[in-house]
Amino acid sequence: MLTAFARAFRTPDLRKKLLFTLGIIVLFRIGSHIPVPGVSFQMVRKCVDAADQGGLFGLVNMFSGGALLQLTIFALGIMPYITASIILQLLTVVIPRLEALKKEGQAGTAKITQYTRYLTIALAILQSTALVATARSGALFSSAGGGECVPSQIVPDQSLFRIVVMVCVMTAGTSTIMWLGELVTDRGIGNGMSVLMFVSVAAGFPSALWNIKQTGTLGGGWVAFFTVIAVGLLMVGLVVFVEQAQRRIPVQYAKRMIGRRAYGGTSTYIPLKVNQAGIIPVIFASSLLYIPALIAQFSGSKSGWALWIRNNFVKGDHPIYMVTYFLLIVFFAFFYVAITFNPEEVADNMKKYGGFIPGIRAGRPTAEYLNYILTRITWPGSLYLGMIALVPMIALVLFDSTNSFPFGGTSILIIVGVGLETVKQIESQLQQRNYEGFLR
Amino acid sequence: MTVAFSIALIIFSALMVLLVLLHKGKGGGLSDLFGGGMSSSLGGSSVVEKNLDRITIVVGSLWFVCIVVLGLLLKN
Numbered sequence: 001m002l003t004a005f006a007r008a009f010r011t012p013d014l015r016k017k018l019l020f021t022l023g024i025i026v027l028f029r030i031g032s033h034i035p036v037p038g039v040s041f042q043m044v045r046k047c048v049d050a051a052d053q054g055g056l057f058g059l060v061n062m063f064s065g066g067a068l069l070q071l072t073i074f075a076l077g078i079m080p081y082i083t084a085s086i087i088l089q090l091l092t093v094v095i096p097r098l099e100a101l102k103k104e105g106q107a108g109t110a111k112i113t114q115y116t117r118y119l120t121i122a123l124a125i126l127q128s129t130a131l132v133a134t135a136r137s138g139a140l141f142s143s144a145g146g147g148e149c150v151p152s153q154i155v156p157d158q159s160l161f162r163i164v165v166m167v168c169v170m171t172a173g174t175s176t177i178m179w180l181g182e183l184v185t186d187r188g189i190g191n192g193m194s195v196l197m198f199v200s201v202a203a204g205f206p207s208a209l210w211n212i213k214q215t216g217t218l219g220g221g222w223v224a225f226f227t228v229i230a231v232g233l234l235m236v237g238l239v240v241f242v243e244q245a246q247r248r249i250p251v252q253y254a255k256r257m258i259g260r261r262a263y264g265g266t267s268t269y270i271p272l273k274v275n276q277a278g279i280i281p282v283i284f285a286s287s288l289l290y291i292p293a294l295i296a297q298f299s300g301s302k303s304g305w306a307l308w309i310r311n312n313f314v315k316g317d318h319p320i321y322m323v324t325y326f327l328l329i330v331f332f333a334f335f336y337v338a339i340t341f342n343p344e345e346v347a348d349n350m351k352k353y354g355g356f357i358p359g360i361r362a363g364r365p366t367a368e369y370l371n372y373i374l375t376r377i378t379w380p381g382s383l384y385l386g387m388i389a390l391v392p393m394i395a396l397v398l399f400d401s402t403n404s405f406p407f408g409g410t411s412i413l414i415i416v417g418v419g420l421e422t423v424k425q426i427e428s429q430l431q432q433r434n435y436e437g438f439l440r
Numbered sequence: 441m442t443v444a445f446s447i448a449l450i451i452f453s454a455l456m457v458l459l460v461l462l463h464k465g466k467g468g469g470l471s472d473l474f475g476g477g478m479s480s481s482l483g484g485s486s487v488v489e490k491n492l493d494r495i496t497i498v499v500g501s502l503w504f505v506c507i508v509v510l511g512l513l514l515k516n
Binding site: 034035036037038041073110114117118121157161162164165168169171172175176178179182 | 443446449450452453454456457460461463464496500503507508510511513514515
């Protein structure tokens with residue numbers, strides 16, 4: 001394993017790519033620590049210390065690596081880009097023009113990517129305005145008020161001009177992140193956006209772990225510290241196991257003569273992953289669940305429904321919240337698999353190139369068979385996703401701790417998913433030079 | 441002084457957004473984000489892209505310097 005790393009660094013062009021990626025990551029982290037001009041940094045510090053991380057902005061804050069609550073120039077992180085991608089992905093199902101573009105192949109995909117970029121900027125303007133507005137009114141840290149933290153003092157100069165400057169800086173920061181990510185995709189290793197997300201999520205780990213050590217009581221906190229690490233490692237192992245699991249459906253291709261050459265005659269397989277949807281259902285579900293709480297907070301009303309939402313949907317340890325979250329994840333897992341994998345299309349393609357699944361007739365029976373297998377295999381996949389996503393909340397209830405569990409399901413899924421993908425890409429580069437890779 | 445830097449910052453921010461949007465998007469899409477196919481785009485960047493990169497880097501550093509200076513000015 002380590003020798004493979006050494007080899008990767010000894011290969012000149014791979015070393016260049018790795019160093020480039022590291023450089024971009026450093027830039028990204030530096031930007032995540034520089035406050036937007038006009039924000040009182042000392043006040044933000046005090047308020048972040050006082051605020052509990054598990055609140056309403058917890059998930060979004062995690063995605064930005066803690067930059068959101070600190071109001072830095074990269075405060076929005078890659079969240080606008082993710083949201084834009086999700087929206088466009090959903091729209092391709094609805095809008096015929098986008099669907100046609102998707103079927104066009106590479107040129108069409110490039111156009112969709114361009115739309116995603118425009119939408120990202122639009123969302124960035126929207127979100128930065130919302131963020132600055134909440135920070136200005138003091139609502140961002142409303143729960144942390146009292147003591148040294150004065151929420152209304154976060155933005156000392158509340159003139160309109162200053163606010164406009166802040167919104168501009170945050171929007172430009174988001175576009176810079178987008179560019180950095182694309183640079184990594186282009187010249188570095190792995191998919192840039194997911195590498196940056198990986199970095200943001202991983203950046204929160206050390207402080208969260210240390211927090212657990214500080215608040216623990218048994219043996220100076222070390223017992224809790226090591227328990228959490230052990231559970232985290234166990235979960236990583238489990239996640240890797242399920243992520244790699246796939247069902248291979250054998251496909252036999254008929255031999256064909258075209259001119260004087262013989263084509264086909266090979267037998268391959270269609271890999272159907274147990275967790276075909278990846279972590280997208282979790283992201284969907286948490287963004288959807290975040291909306292009612294947001295509405296309740298912005299409306300500020302004291303009527304019955306707002307109170308009910310505040311009691312049941314803001315805190316993650318409430319049973320109603322957990323059940324809704326779980327059901328939403330299961331639903332979105334099926335939904336997303338249905339969007340991305342179309343059995344009829346696959347069956348048609350196979351028929352076109354003379355392929356068939358042994359024992360099953362080509363055409364409609366194949367599509368039905370694939371659909372059956374896919375539905376059956378997605379059940380354990382979706383249940384697993386829901387369970388993993390619920391682990392931090394269950395841990396919260398069990399340990400009755402006030403701070404969030406650092407190895408939350410979402411973060412572990414992201415870390416493992418992105419890590420595996422990136423390592424696979426490095427490996428394929430290594431194999432071009434006949435080296436043994438990391439994974440066996 | 442602060443007003444001048446603020447206006448410069450607004451201009452640089454707008455420029456930055458424009459320049460980034462002028463780039464050709466690399467990769468992208470959700471399936472790519474969370475482990476899809478390995479679609480590594482081959483082929484080097486054109487001269488236009490290279491020049492665009494240079495301009496973006498220059499504007500980006502100016503934008504960054506503006507942020508730091510304005511932050512220090514507002515602190516005092």
